Amino acid sequence: MVIKVYGPAYASSKRLMLCLAEKGIEFEPVPIDLFKGEHKTPEFLELQPFGQVPVIQDGDYTLYESRAIIRYYAEKYKSQGTDLLGKTMEERGVVEQWVEIEAHNYHPPILDMTMHISFASKLGFTQDEKLINESEEKLGKALDIYEKRLSESKYLGGEFFSLADLSYIPMTEYLVGPIEKEYMIRDRKHVSIWWDEISNRPSWKKIQQL
């Protein structure tokens, strides 16, 4: 049975679809329109009680939280497609570390910038210039640390592409695209090389075409 992915238009859903694409796992996107409140209907809340996307349905198995889902498929299909976890438990530990860093130090400032730069007028709230500037500053500090890390290893998790890198792609797309801050990537030599490398993977081209 083909896996259903609810909520495909957003970064967190793309994170998980990208994982499925790397593993060569077939899936069916099911669009959930947040602007129409489709994530708050009784049917959707049955699937995901917090009213958040994405959610997967894989036969009778339902799971939410994109980073829990990518771990599940990376482990379940470890030997199929790209190995996204590393060869040893120590390598996996480092991969997990950079996935967590993405969740806490990268995703939040880019999300704040995206909301205030791209969606403030659409959603009818006032653009908060101070928050945008503070987010850019926070993100810049994180990117300086990535720059150092990527001067020492080809990818964030080590010498192999993994969940650590994959996790960053959808939010970086917002950064270099709609919020127009590609210079934050390009001003940092190793981050820039890394971004070219990971964003040119066939899996990501496939997700962008959906």
Next chain:
Amino acid sequence: MVIKVYGPAYASSKRLMLCLAEKGIEFEPVPIDLFKGEHKTPEFLELQPFGQVPVIQDGDYTLYESRAIIRYYAEKYKSQGTDLLGKTMEERGVVEQWVEIEAHNYHPPILDMTMHISFASKLGFTQDEKLINESEEKLGKALDIYEKRLSESKYLGGEFFSLADLSYIPMTEYLVGPIEKEYMIRDRKHVSIWWDEISNRPSWKKIQQL
């Protein structure tokens, strides 16, 4: 070699020490005083470039981010002490889901309340009543969902204690302790039973005595 845990006075460090205690793994706490800026010294930034606690050193292996660390030890010592991951990949998926939910829906509102109720005067910023109220509202909504979940299964991950439950203990300690909102737990029958159950584990008693 005994594992060194840097930063033991805070919730995220307790999350990881609790995991080590459940697995019966010896460790040595290394206090890091954030009020004295010990997390921003050049030596500490060599260990953890973001200047955040906790960090572990296990021989020549260094790892940070508490949730990455608990996964590493839960997997590495799967058959030692309490199994914290579940028996199948599907069970582990659900455990990971509730660990992620803690990180995004539980930890942040309690952290905001803790900062503004317990630390505002100590750190010299103005207590934000609006933020406190919004955080309590957010947390209440999450707790209503936990209440439903815990009416259907004994623990968050299923019928077994796991990383899913363990992850919640340190922040709940803030909630029922210094910020004095134990009623948020006690007003919900199944959450209340669950809290009594998990907070009475010998591992947690041990960590509290440190």
